[in-house]
Amino acid sequence: MRRWQLQAAKARLSEVLRASETSGPQEITLRGNGVAVVLAKADFERLSSRRGSFVDFMRRSPFGGLEFKVRRNKSAARRVKL
Numbered sequence: 001m002r003r004w005q006l007q008a009a010k011a012r013l014s015e016v017l018r019a020s021e022t023s024g025p026q027e028i029t030l031r032g033n034g035v036a037v038v039l040a041k042a043d044f045e046r047l048s049s050r051r052g053s054f055v056d057f058m059r060r061s062p063f064g065g066l067e068f069k070v071r072r073n074k075s076a077a078r079r080v081k082l
Contacts, residue, residue: 003027003034 002019009016009028020026021040028036039047051057058064 001025001027001037003029006030006035009038 004016006028016026016038020038026038027034
């Protein structure tokens with residue numbers, strides 16, 4: 001990931017945007033610390049898209065057809081030494 005100082009990124013914004021599309025994410029720094037990342041829209045959409053629920057994921061997994069029996073302690077509380 002290429003690092004750009006804030007002033008350079010402001011002065012060459014078009015270049016930063018093109019680089020994010022062709023070379024991947026571009027980091028912007030302020031006083032040497034990373035403060036932002038410029039990401040191509042396609043990469044952002046890929047990373048932020050919802051891929052279904054956890055239940056859907058488990059149903060598609062190799063363990064999707066298995067049934068689990070869960071036994072729970074139905075007592076109201078447990079004893080704790082203080």
